[in-house]
Amino acid sequence: MTTFDFVQQLLPAVEVIAQAATPAYPNGPQQEQPLWTLFVFPAFMLAILYFVLFRPQSIQRKEMQKMIEESKIGDRVETSGGIVGTITNIRDKTFIIKTADQTKIELLKGYVNRVTREGKEASTSSPATSTQAASAKS
Numbered sequence: 001m002t003t004f005d006f007v008q009q010l011l012p013a014v015e016v017i018a019q020a021a022t023p024a025y026p027n028g029p030q031q032e033q034p035l036w037t038l039f040v041f042p043a044f045m046l047a048i049l050y051f052v053l054f055r056p057q058s059i060q061r062k063e064m065q066k067m068i069e070e071s072k073i074g075d076r077v078e079t080s081g082g083i084v085g086t087i088t089n090i091r092d093k094t095f096i097i098k099t100a101d102q103t104k105i106e107l108l109k110g111y112v113n114r115v116t117r118e119g120k121e122a123s124t125s126s127p128a129t130s131t132q133a134a135s136a137k138s
Contacts, residue, residue: 067112067115068109068112068115070115071087071090071095071112071115072087072090073087073088073089073090074086074087075087075115075116075117076115076116077095077097077107077112077114077115077116078112078113078114078116079107079111079112079113080111080112080113081111083097083099083105083107084099085097085098085099085105085107086098088104093108093109094106094107094108094109095107095109095112
């Protein structure tokens with residue numbers, strides 16, 4: 001098969017595509033839309049993006065910050081690495097937690113996932129994790 005034969009076979013398909021791509025205005029070209037209409041859809045999409053992604057994340061971050069600020073000595077904490085312990089000392093940016101009888105760990109406050117108070121739990125983890133923690137206590 002030569003190149004010429006190949007082009008002849010493709011020619012009907014190219015004509016159909018070209019006809020579909022040309023606008024069919026029986027009464028002449030349509031009137032252009034105002035420029036501000038180009039910005040309506042992107043603005044709407046950005047608003048949805050804000051309320052679906054960024055706003056919930058901001059609320060969760062504020063709740064986490066509040067939970068960490070309200071922590072006090074004696075609260076049990078769970079870290080993002082899975083370490084569980086009791087707060088023995090609070091510093092500016094860190095907690096010192098006791099994990100066993102003679103084991104104390106200095107931990108950055110940003111690595112705390114959950115704080116458990118006496119009989120009350122302040123958590124930013126998923127409901128499944130809270131259910132697993134509740135069943136583990138039983």
